[in-house]
Amino acid sequence: MTRLMTFAVLTAWFAAASPATADEVGELLQDRIDELLYTGELSVAGQAIVSGQLLADIYAQNEFRPLWSAERTGELIEMIAIGAPAEGLLARDYHYETLQQLLAEQQANPDPLTRANLDLVGTDAIIRIGYHQRFGKVDPSDLDPNVNFRRELWPDRDPASAVIGAATSTDPLLDIVQGFFPRSYYYVGLRDQLLRHLQIQADGGWPAVTPGATLRPGDVDPRVVEMRRRLAVTGDLPAGADLESDTYDASLEAAVKVFQGRHGLDADGISGAKTFEALNVPVQTRINQLRMSLERLRWIDQDVTNDFVAVNIPDYRVFLLRDRKIVWSARAQVGKPYRATPIFRGDIQYLELNPTWTVPPGILRNDILPRLKQDPSYVVNKNISVIDRDGRTVDPFSVDWSKYSRGVPYTLRQEPGPNNALGRIKFIFPNEHFVFLHDTPSRSLFDRSERAFSSGCIRIDKPLELAELLLRDPDNWSQADLQAVLDSRETRRVNLKPREPVLILYLTASLDLDGSIRFAKDIYDRDAGLLAALNGPVRLTPPAGVAAAE
Secondary structure (H helix, E strand, O other), X not given: OOOOOOHHHHHHHHHHOOHHHHHHHHHHHHHHHHHHHHHOOOEEOOEEOOOHHHHHHHHHHOOOOOOOOHHHHHHHHHHHHHHHHHOOOOHHHHOHHHHHHHHHHHHHOOOHHHHHHHHHHHHHHHHHHHHHHHHOOOOHHHHOOOOOOOOEOOOOOOHHHHHHHHHHOOOOHHHHHHHHOOOOHHHHHHHHHHHHHHHHHHOOOOOOOOOOOOEOOOOEOHHHHHHHHHHHHOOOOOOOOOOOOXXXXXXXXXXXXHHHHHOOOOOOOOEOHHHHHHHOOOHHHHHHHHHHHHHHHHHOHHHOOOOEEEEEOOOOEEEEEEOOEEEEEEEEEEEOHHHOOOOOEEEEEEEEEOOOEXXXXXXXXXXXXXXXXXXXXXXXXXXXXXXXXXXXXXXHHHOOHHHOOOOOOOEEEEOOOOOOOOOOEEEEOOOOOOOOXXXXXXXXXXXXXXXXXXXXXXXXXXXXXXXXXXXXXXXXXXXXXXXXXXXXXXXXEEEEEEEEEEEEEOXXXXXXXXXXXXXXXXXXXXXXXXHHHHOOOOOOOOOEOOOOOO
């Protein structure tokens, strides 16, 4: 049959159902719900019904009457066919083929059981859609126990009533669903980029570029033609540009720089091995990155406020948002792969100017203690004080460091100054990971295209600019005022009022300030696990306040 049964045929079929048949459908619905509540499981037309207690609540509230009319069923199937891929999700997760099959069976041979099955499958499908739009398909805590993003149902809306309303309303179903889940401009921008890349894939993808020796401006080489055609597909080479010239001219150099910047490479306009590698990444890989970024944004939807700080780890950047719009950004340095920056949310409570740095136990054990055993002057040169348990400063040359292998009975504290590991300012959001934002004396590292250098904290470029914006008091806390405190070398704490939420994220596909797409390397090898779960079976882990069927 065609992808969708015509609404006219469906309407005629439903209208022809007798009252007795409707009663039979209701009895069958109640029988299936009883089975779900008794066994905790339900399979309909070979499909696992995973919406559990919520499904039971919906039909009980609707007095076990069928929910889905002919037109509404067609709208649901249409929404799944078009809407799921646009969100980076899979139509099969919403019973797409089963709904079509049940419709075909009912058209050919109407009977109460098929109609009951169709209603149950349709309701489970809309629950899955709503659940995935609210929380994401994947529970992030299954992949990373550090994640602490909120997972709560609407505080002011009954989910069962919302589903019944969506199924029985005459308003367009897509409008209702989108009204439940309004999206930020950033999410919409990534979704548009996904649709764009899906279209590129449908048109045949982009051509490969033959790797080889480095190509530089002025070179003449047949591969230049390949590069022109490749860059034209993604718009890095403007429309109307010459696609046949084999000369690496200024227009191609400019296009290469744009491409390199979007892919986290040194934007030097020279095409070497890394540039060729990025050019030849398949479009499906980029589609997967976009799908995963949309999923990760769904995870944080409940934590996004109007104003917040965001860190995107693989893109090495930090942002400040006001009214959910990016108003400031800067380069960042993040944790090394073996000391990865964790993904979580917090609230910046205060700034500390001219901070001291108390060496964390792990860094003391793994980095500093081995150096102390070789040369106690290391801490002297680093302006690090050795403090005993009574708070007294100890001469590092008086300690036999060789007898310690793990911990030491001393606190090591680096005093304020330009060489302090935290730089001149830190932004504190208390958390179990001892991670925060801070300045750094290692400023030259910001010029690297790959910046995973820290022990887990986030080092930020332009920290005074961020401090001024967070304090929201330019009359008393301008950058000049902040600099005056820094020049005094006196440690000073400044509380934020209100506190500023901070979200530490992991998006390997993101948007630049102008809305263009950026792709980053998966520096912590997190994408494979998420992609497998995103393509895997549906599990609806009950969020706070929602029980599974018992």
